[in-house]
Amino acid sequence: MSSWNEIFESIQPMNTLEKVKKEIFNEYISYTNRNIVVYYSCWQQKPGIPGPFSIDDDDRNGFINALYNLDKVKGLDLILHTPGGDMAATQSIVEYIYKFFSGDIRVIIPHTAMSAGTMIACSSKEIIMGSHSNLGPIDPQIANMPAHEFIKMLKQAQNDLQLQINIAYWRDVLRNYPPTFFGVCQNAIESSKQIVKGWLSRCMLKNEKSEIIDQTINYLSDYNLHLQHNNRLHIDILRVNTKLNITDLEADNRLQELVLSLYHCFQILSSSSQCVKIIENQNNIKFIKNLNIVPKV
Numbered sequence: 001m002s003s004w005n006e007i008f009e010s011i012q013p014m015n016t017l018e019k020v021k022k023e024i025f026n027e028y029i030s031y032t033n034r035n036i037v038v039y040y041s042c043w044q045q046k047p048g049i050p051g052p053f054s055i056d057d058d059d060r061n062g063f064i065n066a067l068y069n070l071d072k073v074k075g076l077d078l079i080l081h082t083p084g085g086d087m088a089a090t091q092s093i094v095e096y097i098y099k100f101f102s103g104d105i106r107v108i109i110p111h112t113a114m115s116a117g118t119m120i121a122c123s124s125k126e127i128i129m130g131s132h133s134n135l136g137p138i139d140p141q142i143a144n145m146p147a148h149e150f151i152k153m154l155k156q157a158q159n160d161l162q163l164q165i166n167i168a169y170w171r172d173v174l175r176n177y178p179p180t181f182f183g184v185c186q187n188a189i190e191s192s193k194q195i196v197k198g199w200l201s202r203c204m205l206k207n208e209k210s211e212i213i214d215q216t217i218n219y220l221s222d223y224n225l226h227l228q229h230n231n232r233l234h235i236d237i238l239r240v241n242t243k244l245n246i247t248d249l250e251a252d253n254r255l256q257e258l259v260l261s262l263y264h265c266f267q268i269l270s271s272s273s274q275c276v277k278i279i280e281n282q283n284n285i286k287f288i289k290n291l292n293i294v295p296k297v
Contacts, residue, residue, distance in 0.1 A: 137229055
């Protein structure tokens with residue numbers, strides 16, 4: 001017979017949620033015969049709260065943890081929910097999981113994968129999205145501002161100075177930036193495009209001509225078209241303007257049920273805990289980051 005403490009622990013809400021989540025994971029791998037890893041950022045449940053919600057270099061440790069002992073032959077379904085993050089960290093993570101599964105990766109977007117999350121999706125062989133799901137532009141951010149805006153500012157300054165107008169204004173503005181700053185911005189813009197082109201060329205669009213791939217990259221990176229970095233790109237818009245291999249989540253009712261059930265489990269976990277990010281596989285191997293709560297003195 002279980003002790004009082006064991007029974008008490010077994011009926012706690014979080015333990016019940018973990019039990020449900022484990023059952024759904026088991027149903028998922030039984031249905032697909034593929035590995036599954038969930039990368040879930042909790043930024044939408046914790047608006048205005050500072051924390052490591054974005055993709056960062058430490059996430060590589062989370063993926064190393066999640067991929068350990070998985071059967072490489074079965075490929076990977078990555079359920080991805082993220083606002084984006086660091087481009088170098090994203091590149092490192094993609095190269096690791098791509099090599100681990102020899103490119104046999106499907107990225108599933110149950111809700112939102114922005115910026116660097118969109119880049120990860122582009123590295124896969126197939127993106128699965130619902131009618132409610134979003135990707136986002138891949139224009140890079142510098143100091144939490146669009147790199148394109150800094151380049152636009154520099155061009156305006158160069159134009160005005162050539163015309164000998166607003167000289168004092170631009171002198172005051174430009175003195176706030178080191179000489180190499182605008183080169184860094186331009187390099188970030190070009191780098192993001194080159195990285196995604198390399199990923200699309202080796203996997204999802206490997207049989208397409210270079211100009212077709214460029215069409216897709218140019219659309220995703222066109223800041224002047226999207227105007228905002230957090231612009232949501234729906235499945236129909238992406239199909240019209242890109243050649244991404246996108247499958248409707250609704251096309252497979254059972255898959256949709258399992259994906260959204262898992263997504264809701266992680267939503268509940270995020271809302272009822274201090275976690276900011278979770279990376280978890282079908283074996284319940286977890287990598288969790290929590291908010292750093294500073295106690296009041």
